[in-house]
Amino acid sequence: MRITADREACIGSGLCVLIEPAVFDQSDDDGLVELLDEGPLTDTVGTVEDAVQRCPAAALGSYPD
Numbered sequence: 930m931r932i933t934a935d936r937e938a939c940i941g942s943g944l945c946v947l948i949e950p951a952v953f954d955q956s957d958d959d960g961l962v963e964l965l966d967e968g969p970l971t972d973t974v975g976t977v978e979d980a981v982q983r984c985p986a987a988a989l990g991s992y993p994d
């Protein structure tokens with residue numbers, strides 16, 4: 930699985946970072962999401978899917994390798 934993050938949609942809530950800090954971070958400049966690992970993901974698939982579902986701005990997406 931690979932992951933996408935739409936910084937235009939992100940509102941900087943930080944929820945994804947709390948759920949999976951190995952994949953998501955927030956910019957020091959604007960607080961918006963930054964991807965640390967775009968994939969292919971293996972060990973973090975479950976938590977990343979959780980973050981995709983729970984993002985309040987629907988800014989995250991996933992797609993198969």
Ligand code: SF4
Pocket residue numbers: 934938939940941942943944945946953961962983984985986987988989
């Ligand atoms: S959970 Fe969504 S809105 Fe919040 S920082 Fe992550 S991508 Fe942005």
